[in-house]
Each structure stands twice: as structure tokens, then as C-alpha cells.
Amino acid sequence: MTESSLHIKELKAGYGGLGVLRDISLDVRESSVVALIGPNGHGKSTLLKCISGLVKPWSGEITFGGQSLVGLKPHQIVERGVHHIPQGDLIFPEMSVYDNLLMGAYLPEAYSQTPRRLEEVFSLLPTLKERQQQIGSTLSGGERRMLSIGRGLMGGGRLLMIDEPSLGLAPLVIDQIYEVITRLQKEGSTILIVEENASRIVGVAERVYLLDDGKLVWQGTPTELEASEGVLATYLGG
Amino acid sequence: MDQVPSPLLDCRGVQKSFGAMVAVKDLSFTISKGEVLGIGGPNGAGKTTLFELISGLSPADKGEILFEGRRIESAPAHSICHLGIARVFQSNAAFDSLSAQHNVLIAAAYGSSSGRLPPLTFDPSIRRRAEWALDFVGYKKSLSVVVRNLPVLDRKLLMIASAIATEPKLLLMDEPVGGLNPEEIDQVMELVKRLIANGVTIMLIEHVMRFLVQLSTRLIIMHHGEKIFEGVPQSLARDDTVKRVYLGERMSKRLAAYSQGSAIQQ
Numbered sequence A: 001m002t003e004s005s006l007h008i009k010e011l012k013a014g015y016g017g018l019g020v021l022r023d024i025s026l027d028v029r030e031s032s033v034v035a036l037i038g039p040n041g042h043g044k045s046t047l048l049k050c051i052s053g054l055v056k057p058w059s060g061e062i063t064f065g066g067q068s069l070v071g072l073k074p075h076q077i078v079e080r081g082v083h084h085i086p087q088g089d090l091i092f093p094e095m096s097v098y099d100n101l102l103m104g105a106y107l108p109e110a111y112s113q114t115p116r117r118l119e120e121v122f123s124l125l126p127t128l129k130e131r132q133q134q135i136g137s138t139l140s141g142g143e144r145r146m147l148s149i150g151r152g153l154m155g156g157g158r159l160l161m162i163d164e165p166s167l168g169l170a171p172l173v174i175d176q177i178y179e180v181i182t183r184l185q186k187e188g189s190t191i192l193i194v195e196e197n198a199s200r201i202v203g204v205a206e207r208v209y210l211l212d213d214g215k216l217v218w219q220g221t222p223t224e225l226e227a228s229e230g231v232l233a234t235y236l237g238g
Numbered sequence B: 001m002d003q004v005p006s007p008l009l010d011c012r013g014v015q016k017s018f019g020a021m022v023a024v025k026d027l028s029f030t031i032s033k034g035e036v037l038g039i040g041g042p043n044g045a046g047k048t049t050l051f052e053l054i055s056g057l058s059p060a061d062k063g064e065i066l067f068e069g070r071r072i073e074s075a076p077a078h079s080i081c082h083l084g085i086a087r088v089f090q091s092n093a094a095f096d097s098l099s100a101q102h103n104v105l106i107a108a109a110y111g112s113s114s115g116r117l118p119p120l121t122f123d124p125s126i127r128r129r130a131e132w133a134l135d136f137v138g139y140k141k142s143l144s145v146v147v148r149n150l151p152v153l154d155r156k157l158l159m160i161a162s163a164i165a166t167e168p169k170l171l172l173m174d175e176p177v178g179g180l181n182p183e184e185i186d187q188v189m190e191l192v193k194r195l196i197a198n199g200v201t202i203m204l205i206e207h208v209m210r211f212l213v214q215l216s217t218r219l220i221i222m223h224h225g226e227k228i229f230e231g232v233p234q235s236l237a238r239d240d241t242v243k244r245v246y247l248g249e250r251m252s253k254r255l256a257a258y259s260q261g262s263a264i265q266q
Helices: A044-051 A074-079 A097-103 A114-124 A126-130 A141-153 A171-186 A222-227 A229-236 B047-055 B077-083 B100-112 B124-137 B152-164 B182-197 B209-215 B233-238 B240-259
Strands: A006-015 A018-028 A033-037 A059-064 A082-085 A159-163 A190-194 A207-212 A215-220 B009-018 B021-031 B036-040 B062-067 B085-088 B170-174 B201-205 B218-223 B226-231
Touching: A006 A044, A018 A044, A018 A190, A018 A207, A018 A215, A033 A044, A033 A171, A044 A059, A044 A082, A044 A159, A044 A190, A074 A082, A082 A141, A097 A114, A097 A141, A114 A126, A114 A141, A114 A171, A126 A141, A141 A159, A141 A171, A171 A190, A171 B240, A207 A222, A215 A222, B009 B047, B021 B047, B021 B062, B021 B226, B036 B047, B036 B209, B047 B077, B047 B085, B047 B170, B047 B201, B077 B085, B077 B100, B085 B152, B100 B124, B100 B152, B124 B152, B124 B182, B152 B170, B152 B182, B182 B201, B182 B209, B201 B209, B209 B233, B209 B240, B218 B233, B218 B240, B226 B233, B226 B240, B233 B240
Parallel strands: A033 A190, A033 A207, A082 A159, A159 A190, B036 B201, B036 B218, B085 B170, B170 B201
Antiparallel strands: A006 A018, A006 A059, A207 A215, B009 B021, B009 B062, B218 B226
16 A cells, blocks of 8 residues: 555544643645644644654544554554654764664665665765764754754655754755755655744645644645734734 | 953854864954844854853863953853853753752852852842743743743743843853744744843854844854854845855845845744
């Protein structure tokens, strides 16, 4: 089965007794880019964590390629082709840049593609090539973020989830990351990103979902979002 | 007699290497009181390392750093803090298992005492200062919440509160708005403007150009540890090297439009 669309229906989740996601339903069509926006602390990262199995949903459905992901362990979800690049700079600090990248390709299928993917990642993020023998902990904050993204690209996932691809990166690098997102989508990957910046996703994302207080309060195209002053003013401060 | 007021901070030929990598290379610049000096540059250019050197967390290999005319390049971090330099860190640098209030109290105590360790009890004056700092940054969440559980904006506000609780003359801010959405960025921008109005001099590292360009009175762009640009924000988009190594086409266009008076978006 090669179908790679994501469907979420009436998803509820939270931490302890505290509800974070309240009845989330959304679809990401195969080979499309969808963006989640909204205030911080309102559930965007939790939603990604539910999909990758890091947070167990209270109720609701998550299906990818027609199969349910609910109840699977994170590594089983990775095996289904769902790859999650979390927020922050979660790298293996005592391993080299090169070894960190290889960790992104630990599944046999991805490992066999290592030389080609390494070349792609190095051409996208040349800094990582320059620093490939360096130990992870000696990288700067932005370089760690690049490494985390590079490692996520090594797996060749069919659904790639990136939590804030532009966080802490130089403007030029953000452009390059978005070029890759667009290229991967054209090559058939399905991509779900969290992005704070509406202007960044124009021309990239097919659809935007706005999450506020654990609920989807608005959806549309990025252009509609930019044009919709009411939405911008209410949720994103204009 | 010297008619020009001496700079608040004066870095002369500062250098720092990690093994074979020169992170900061023969860097010289000054900041006068009341300025906002923005620092930009590609990831790994040495920006945060520069803050390490100024705040004394990592000593410079070469060069001199003068704060109010005093040499500080070999001073320990707590002395530098007591002289009036505070820093807001790039990553989450709070005491995760302590409450919000306790975090700021420790900062206020560290900033005022002559010793390095926080006391077992906090004086009323320290409590008042912590309260003032939390109020100043507009922290609205519960004071007793354990910091680990705070969303990113509140953590950032808390880190700023901790820094200003030491009553700095110079505040080093390392990516204060990374990961915030536009509304939250505006909120922090207002806060920084109030700090400036309160007489705090600021050094600012940020990749969010809207923030960096609107707040800075002067900009330095670093690349491979060296200064490749120094000037007013309006001239940044005209510099070809900066465009090539840092900004890229898209942002250069936006900045050029901004210099001609349009609003800027990231």
C-alpha cells in the first residue's frame, strides 16, 4: 500500500487530567503540504506527538494510508513511514554529526539509501558537511537544529512532520529548508508542518489549520489566511 | 581631555577557539549607553560564543573586554553579573524543577549578593525586586507553577525577568523570540522597548529580522567569527556579502522594502 494520506477524526488528548486537544479533525491529502498555526501552548506540538505515538490519544481516530496508528508504539509508526522532526535541538550530543545523521536512517530500507540521502542532506545543509566529524554538543544552537532536520530527512518518510522548520535558523537557511519541503512534496511526500509565520507558507502549503485552545477554529489556504484580517487580528495579532 | 563619552562596552581584538575552530576571530566593536546593538549572521558564525566571552562563562583566548572602562575578560561570571551585565540565554535556561517565582528569586539574590550562592532565605528587598521583574515582563501565569510545564512564551518572559532581576546596565539577549508567533513577538518587542526606555543598553542576537531590524540602532553581522558588516539596519539589505551568506534573496527584498518605509514581515 503506497497511499499516504493522513486522516484525523475527533481526536482528544492531554496530559494528566488536563485536556489539550479537543475534538480535532483534519485531513492531509497525499503529496500535499499542510500547516498548523496558532498561539504557543495550544496543542500544535501535542497533535504531532499524538500522530507519532509519543502522546497517547484519549479518544478519536488517526489513520495513515488507510491504517490506524492509534495504539502503535512510536517505532512501529516510524516503520509505517511517519517521521517526526520535533521542536528544539534534540540530537545525540556525544555522537558526531555524521553518526547523528545515520541514526535517522536506522531502518533497513532507509539505511540502504544512506549514500544518496547523505549527499542530498549535505547539499541542502552544507554546514553539516563541513562539520560532519564534529561532536554534536559542539554545534551552535542553529546548527543543532539543522542537524535535527537533516537527520529527519535521512529516513525518507512518506509522511514528514516538522515542528517549526524555521526556528532559530538564518533567513537564507529557512529559504533552503522551504525549497526542500516543496521539492519533497512534488516528489510525492506528504508533509505536515507547524509554522508560526503565515507569510512563509504562501505558495508552499495547500491548507492551513489554525489551532486555538485545543480546537480547530479556522481553516483555509495561506492566501485566504493572509487576506483574512479578522483571523489574523484575533489569533495572531495582525 | 577626552570629549567623547567612553563606551559602555569595548571589545578589542577578542578571539576564541575550540580546538582547530576559531569561533570568534579578532573581533573589535563598542557599544555606547542607550544603544541597541543587533548581532546577526549565519548559524555557527560565533554569535553565542561572543556572548559567552562577554558574560564570562567562557574566557577569551586573546583580546580585551572593557565594561565601563574596567577589564572584564578574565573576570568570573558572577563578578561580571554584579558589575551590571546580564544575559538571556538562547535555550531554555531556567531551573526546570523549581517554581517560576523561585527562579526569579534566585536570580535576584545572585545579582545582588557578593557571594555566588543563593541564600537559604530571601530578604524582603530581594522579594520586592523579583516581584518587580515579573511584573515588568508581564508574566501572567501562576507563580507557583513548575517551570518545566510552562509554554515557550512564558518561559521566555521568565528568563527575561530573571535577567533583569539582577538590575543590569547591559542586557545580552540571545534569540529572545525564537519559536514565538507574530503576536508573541510583538509582545516581547514592546517589553524590550520598555527596557530601553528604562535605560538598559541591549545587545541582541536574533534571526527574526523584523525584530532585529526594528529594535537595533546599529547592526553587526558575523560570519566565521569575523565582522563582515557594521552599520545601521537600513543599509543591511544593500550589502552583497550579507545577502549572499546570510539573508538570501527573499529576505533581502523584504528588508530593502522596509528601508523604504514599508512594514516588514519575517
